Each structure stands twice: as structure tokens, then as C-alpha cells.
Amino acid sequence: MTPVRAHPVGPIEPNAAQRAKSAYTPRGWVRRFGGLPAAAMLALGFGLPLASLIVAAFEDHGEAFAAIALDRLVRDAFVNSLALAVGAGTASLIVGALIAVTLARQTLRRRRIWLAAMGVPLAFSGLVIAYGFILAFGRSGFVTLTLASLGADPVRVGALIYTAPGLIAAYAYYLIPRVALMVYPAIANLDRRPIEAALTLGATPLRAMVDVALRELWPTLAAAWCLVTAIAMGTYGTALALAGTQINILPLLMFLKMSDGQTDFPQAAALSLVLMAVCSGVLALGECLVRRHPQ
Known part of the structure; x- marks a missing residue:
């Protein structure tokens, strides 16, 4: 009797004909070319504008960068933007982390209600949020008038929303849900035995x-802080609607470079590249922290 040879058990590699046939199936087309629409949108929506900014910024052999480096107004705007972003990011991180802890302790039904409520601020644009804060906390806002009926000075109370603390509060309105949604999974999956x-x-x-919980959660908290800080650094609509040009920050300074008949395209492009580099650096820092300390 001829002995039967045992074949090794394992995945059977498809031959060339099967591979060629699978490449022309709908699934094969999606695997090969499904990323082309996203790549085209990225090139049109990010690549071309970025290339235009680089060309405009180096139009005079990079003199725009030297001009903004020596401009005291730009330096003050950078410092103010950094302070505003750090303040908004820190306040949002503290409140968002507390909300995430509260979410982790809720029942499934209440958690769904909380998550649906936190999605509301994310659906509004910066202008809508700014006008809402004006109607609530402005000089004629119902909160200001209520406090005035209790003896507060409506002029002083109503002016707070147009200052840097008012901007931080408006930024935190839509940054806090982002922090809570990022931190909640880490807190919900935290091992409580240690x-x-x-x-x-x-x-x-x-x-x-x-000593125990923060050692596990700090990479996620740091990444959330980096994300909301970068968003606050480049926010434009809320600051324009609330403060106009009274607060000197980089996004509003870029707006001034492109309005009021100035149209200083090289300096505006240089400021855009600087702001993009700072925000990208903050986001990269958060990504590096998460990758170096995976949970």
C-alpha cells in the first residue's frame, strides 16, 4: 500500500489567476483605488493652498519672515495666542476630565444622554457660539441683566466676555466635549485593581x-491637551466675533494683513506658515506621547 503523505495545514496561497481575478472584483478595486478620492481631496484642499502659501511667503526671497520676526506687534500676538491657547486648553482639560470621570460612573442610558448632549457644542460653528455668548453674557445679555438686578455693575460684568478670559470661556465651550470624548474610553477601561x-x-x-491612575492616564490627558491647545491656537471665528481686533492674537493679525486695504500677502502667508508650524508641532507632541507610552 502506498503511504499517504500528510500535507501541512495552513493558509493556501492563491495562484496568479486567482489573484488577478480578485483584483478586478469590487473589493479588489476598493483595496487598490479606494484611497484615490481622499488623496485627490487632500491634494486640492491642502496641498495646493499650502503650495500657494509657500510661494507667496518666499515671494521676496523670504523678506516677509524677517519682517514679522522684527515686528513687535507680531511677537506680542504670538505671546498672546500662546497664553490664550494654554489657558483654554488647561481649563478644558480639567473640566473635560471631570466630565469623563462622571461619564464612566453613569449607567448606559444616562451615558447615552450625556454623550448626545456633548455633541451639541461640536455641531455649532465658532460664530454661532460667539453670538450665543454675547446674547447670554454681553452688556444686554440675560445673565448680565440678572446679575445687575442683584446689584452687580452691568457695564463691568458685560465687558468680561470681550476680554481674554471671556475668549477662554467661549473656547472651552466647544473644547471641553472634545477632551471628555477623548479621555472617557481610557477612564472607562482603566484597571481599578491597582x-x-x-x-x-x-x-x-x-x-x-x-500614583496609580494618573500614571496610566497621563499620556491620554497630554494628547487631549495638545489637541485642544492647537485648536485654540488657530481659532479665528469666535475671536473675531467676540473681540474683533481689540485682542492681538495671530489669527486676527493675519485677518488685519488681508483687510483694511493692506493686502500684505507675503507677511500674511508667512504668518500662516508660522501658525501652522506651531499647531502642527503641538499636535505632533501629543502623538509622540501616545506612541511612546501606549496603554
Whole structure:
């Protein structure tokens, strides 16, 4: 009797004919060419405008960069933008993390309601949010008039929304949901056994949270902070509607370079590239933190 040879068990590689046939199926076409529409939109919506900015910024052999580097107004705008972004990002991180902790403790039904409510600020544009804050906290806003009926000065209270703290509050309105949605999965999936072990060994709840929970959560918190800080750094519509040109920040300074008959395209393009580089650097920092410390 001829012995039967055992064949190794494993995935059977398709031959050339099968591979060629699968390439012309709908699934094969999607695998090969499904990314082309996205690549075309990226090239048209980002690549061409970026190339135009680079050409305009280096129109006079890069003199626009030297001009903005020596301009004290630009330096002040950069410092103000950085302070505003850090303040809005930090406030949003604190409140958003507390909301994420609250979400993790809710039942499934209440959690769905919370998530639906947090999606509302994300659906509004910056102008709509700014006008809403004006109607609520402006000089004739119902919150200002209510506080005035209790003895507060309506002029002083109504002017706060047009200052840097008012901008931070308006920014935080739509940045807090982003932080909560980013941090909530990490908190919901956090292993509580090390925390309970620390409590059993005599650690206080605060010490257990700092020494155990934050060691696991800080990369996610840092990434969320980097994201909302970069968004606040480049926000334009909310600042324009609330403060106009009274607050000197980079997005509004770029607006001035393109309006009021100035039309200084090289300097506006140079400012755009600088702002894009700073925001991209902050986002890259958050991405590096997440990759170096995966959960």
C-alpha cells in the first residue's frame, strides 16, 4: 500500500489567476483605488493652498519672515495666542476630565444622554457660539441683566466676555466635549485593581489617584491637551466675533494683513506658515506621547 503523505495545514496561497481575478472584483478595486478620492481631496484642499502659501511667503526671497520676526506687534500676538491657547486648553482639560470621570460612573442610558448632549457644542460653528455668548453674557445679555438686578455693575460684568478670559470661556465651550470624548474610553477601561490595592495598603484616595491612575492616564490627558491647545491656537471665528481686533492674537493679525486695504500677502502667508508650524508641532507632541507610552 502506498503511504499517504500528510500535507501541512495552513493558509493556501492563491495562484496568479486567482489573484488577478480578485483584483478586478469590487473589493479588489476598493483595496487598490479606494484611497484615490481622499488623496485627490487632500491634494486640492491642502496641498495646493499650502503650495500657494509657500510661494507667496518666499515671494521676496523670504523678506516677509524677517519682517514679522522684527515686528513687535507680531511677537506680542504670538505671546498672546500662546497664553490664550494654554489657558483654554488647561481649563478644558480639567473640566473635560471631570466630565469623563462622571461619564464612566453613569449607567448606559444616562451615558447615552450625556454623550448626545456633548455633541451639541461640536455641531455649532465658532460664530454661532460667539453670538450665543454675547446674547447670554454681553452688556444686554440675560445673565448680565440678572446679575445687575442683584446689584452687580452691568457695564463691568458685560465687558468680561470681550476680554481674554471671556475668549477662554467661549473656547472651552466647544473644547471641553472634545477632551471628555477623548479621555472617557481610557477612564472607562482603566484597571481599578491597582487602585484598590493601593487603598488597601493605606494610601489615601488622592494619593492612589495620583500614583496609580494618573500614571496610566497621563499620556491620554497630554494628547487631549495638545489637541485642544492647537485648536485654540488657530481659532479665528469666535475671536473675531467676540473681540474683533481689540485682542492681538495671530489669527486676527493675519485677518488685519488681508483687510483694511493692506493686502500684505507675503507677511500674511508667512504668518500662516508660522501658525501652522506651531499647531502642527503641538499636535505632533501629543502623538509622540501616545506612541511612546501606549496603554
